Structure formats: structure tokens, C-alpha cells
Amino acid sequence: MEYSKDFLLNLYRTMVRIRTFELRAEKLFLEGKLPGFIHLYIGEEAIATGVMANLRKDDYITSTHRGHGHMIAKGGDTKRMMAELYGKVTGYCKGKGGSMHIASFDIGVLGANGVVGGGLPIAVGAGLGIKIKKSDQVVVAFFGDGASNTGAFHESLNFASIYKLPVVFVNENNRFASTARVEETTSVENISDRAVGYGIPGVTVDGNDVIAVYEAAKEAIRRAREGGGPSLIEAKTYRLKGHFVGDPELYRKKEEIEKFLSKEPIGRFEKKLFEMKILNKNLRDSIWSESEREIDEAVKFAEESPMPKPEDALTDLFVDDTGYDY
Numbered sequence: 076m077e078y079s080k081d082f083l084l085n086l087y088r089t090m091v092r093i094r095t096f097e098l099r100a101e102k103l104f105l106e107g108k109l110p111g112f113i114h115l116y117i118g119e120e121a122i123a124t125g126v127m128a129n130l131r132k133d134d135y136i137t138s139t140h141r142g143h144g145h146m147i148a149k150g151g152d153t154k155r156m157m158a159e160l161y162g163k164v165t166g167y168c169k170g171k172g173g174s175m176h177i178a179s180f181d182i183g184v185l186g187a188n189g190v191v192g193g194g195l196p197i198a199v200g201a202g203l204g205i206k207i208k209k210s211d212q213v214v215v216a217f218f219g220d221g222a223s224n225t226g227a228f229h230e231s232l233n234f235a236s237i238y239k240l241p242v243v244f245v246n247e248n249n250r251f252a253s254t255a256r257v258e259e260t261t262s263v264e265n266i267s268d269r270a271v272g273y274g275i276p277g278v279t280v281d282g283n284d285v286i287a288v289y290e291a292a293k294e295a296i297r298r299a300r301e302g303g304g305p306s307l308i309e310a311k312t313y314r315l316k317g318h319f320v321g322d323p324e325l326y327r328k329k330e331e332i333e334k335f336l337s338k339e340p341i342g343r344f345e346k347k348l349f350e351m352k353i354l355n356k357n358l359r360d361s362i363w364s365e366s367e368r369e370i371d372e373a374v375k376f377a378e379e380s381p382m383p384k385p386e387d388a389l390t391d392l393f394v395d396d397t398g399y400d401y
């Protein structure tokens with residue numbers, strides 16, 4: 076398939092922006108500037124980027140504890156994201172969500188979720204809402220290989236299949252659930268094989284190839300939008316960093332990570348764009364420095380923003396008026 080130069084460069088730019096954000100978050104966390112926990116998406120950028128290139132602003136996603144990349148690719152503002160990581164009042168959730176729980180309904184991000192598998196039933200609920208409203212929006216649920224072993228995964232696929240909901244389940248198989256290897260915890264070689272049990276299409280793609288992800292998502296999203304129901308995409312990738320920043324990583328050897336560095340999505344795509352003469356050294360350098368500048372500004376915004384007030388600790392936790400008369 077033919078792609079425009081702008082389209083390909085936009086994919087590249089999005090992946091670079093995610094990587095830059097993540098590398099900075101890692102550095103800031105190690106410097107003790109960020110509270111809580113940080114789980115990085117480094118090495119998995121092609122998945123969020125390839126999927127989101129098919130979505131509209133009014134489509135929905137649900138995300139995981141490793142959700143910064145999803146948020147950036149869906150159109151999130153890195154200033155408000157960074158402020159959230161700092162726990163500041165200008166953050167997406169006024170500093171109360173932190174890294175693992177960023178949500179923004181106005182761009183369709185129904186929430187990142189610290190509960191493994193927790194985003195799947197939420198996506199199914201949103202899919203049911205879309206069906207009742209008879210709109211042509213779609214929902215994408217992102218989740219890890221570990222999440223595919225939870226009850227929530229199986230119930231969600233079953234329910235979405237029965238009601239033919241417009242949900243695309245995107246499994247990010249980065250081969251680890253915390254310290255456990257996928258082959259030790261998962262009954263099938265390909266997580267996409269599980270789609271058969273629910274009567275829906277399932278496909279495995281190279282999750283480090285942004286175009287392969289884009290194409291698989293395009294087909295699944297088209298199908299969902301046209302009323303064809305859910306599907307399952309497994310994007311095989313590799314988590315280049317620890318489970319969280321600070322993870323001693325006793326469960327794998329350095330050589331293993333080095334082996335996967337040659338397959339990482341940004342370098343691979345960059346090579347392709349150089350060969351196609353779409354990218355040259357100057358343009359590449361300017362995309363990376365533009366991205367660094369964006370993140371510098373995000374950090375400045377976050378650092379200069381105020382902390383939430385203690386008396387506001389319990390606001391925004393409950394809905395004041397549901398609109399229902401119980």
C-alpha cells in the first residue's frame with residue numbers, strides 16, 4: 076500500500092514524542108522528582124502509534140498502568156500529562172491520578188488503569204453505550220499478556236462477541252507480566268488464538284512494525300465501525316525497560332535485552348524512512364530536538380504548577396449529580 080510522506084513522518088514523530096516523554100519520565104523519577112510508580116512504554120511505541128492513526132478524536136480507548144504512550148498517540152497534551160506525573164493541580168486528573176491513572180474524556184481516553192485487565196470491561200461498557208446510541212464510534216482496549224490471563228479478559232471478549240460490540244481488543248504482548256515470562260503463564264503460543272473461543276477474528280502482528288500494526292488495526296476498526304463486531308489483535312513486542320523504574324530485573328539477562336534492541340520499533344522505522352529517502356539526518360535531528368523542546372516545556376509547566384490543596388483531597392472522587400432520581 077502507498078502512504079504519503081506526511082503520514083509516515085507523523086507516525087515517526089509520534090513514536091519519537093512517546094520515547095522522549097518516557098526517557099524524561101525515567102530520568103525525573105530516578106532524580107526523586109516524581110512520586111509513586113512509573114511503568115515505561117519504551118520499545119512498544121509502534122503499537123499505540125499504529126492503532127491510534129486509525130482512530131477519530133471521538134473514538135474511545137482504555138489503557139493500562141503502562142499508558143503514557145496511548146495518551147500521547149490519542150492526542151494528549153504532554154504538559155498536562157507531565158503535571159499529572161508530578162502530582163500537580165494542572166494535571167489531567169488534578170494530580171490525584173498520577174502516572175497510572177491519566178484520563179481525559181474529551182479526547183476519548185476513558186482511563187489508564189492500575190488494575191490488570193481492568194480496562195477491558197470498561198471498554199465493553201463503552202461499546203454497549205455506542206451500540207445503544209447507534210453511533211459509529213469504536214473503542215480500543217489495550218492490555219498486556221498478563222491481563223489476557225484474567226477473568227475480565229475472557230468475560231469481556233465473550234460479552235462483546237455476543238452483543239457484536241464495536242470493540243477492538245489490542246493485546247500488547249511484551250513477553251512479561253511483572254517478572255513472569257509469557258510462556259510460563261499463558262496456555263497458548265499466540266494470544267490471538269484465544270479469539271476462536273469467542274467466535275471473533277484474531278490476528279498476531281509484529282508489534283515493533285508500526286505499519287503492520289496500522290494495517291491490522293485498520294481492518295479491525297473498519298469492521299467494528301461498520302457493525303461487524305469485535306476482534307482481537309495481538310501485537311508481539313518486547314519490554315525494553317524493567318516492569319517499573321527501579322526494577323532490579325533479576326528475571327532476565329542483559330544480553331536478552333541487547334538482542335531485542337536491534338528490533339526496536341523506532342530505529343527500525345527510521346532505517347526504512349532513510350532508505351525511502353523520506354528522512355535524512357537533518358530532518359531526523361530536528362524531529363528529536365523539537366520533541367526534546369516539547370518535553371522541556373512540559374517539565375517547566377509541571378514544575379511551576381501548584382500542588383493541590385489538602386482541603387481538595389476528597390473532591391472529584393464522587394459524582395455529585397448523576398442525573399438520575401433514585
Ligand SMILES: Cc1ncc(C[n+]2csc(CCOP(=O)(O)OP(=O)(O)O)c2C)c(N)n1
Binds near residue numbers: 141192
Ligand atoms: C488485578 C491485578 N493483579 C495484579 C496486579 C499487580 N500487577 C501490576 S502490573 C502486573 C503485570 C501486568 O502484566 P501485563 O498485563 O502483561 O502488562 P505489562 O506490564 O506487561 O504491560 C501485575 C501482576 C494488579 N495491579 N492488578
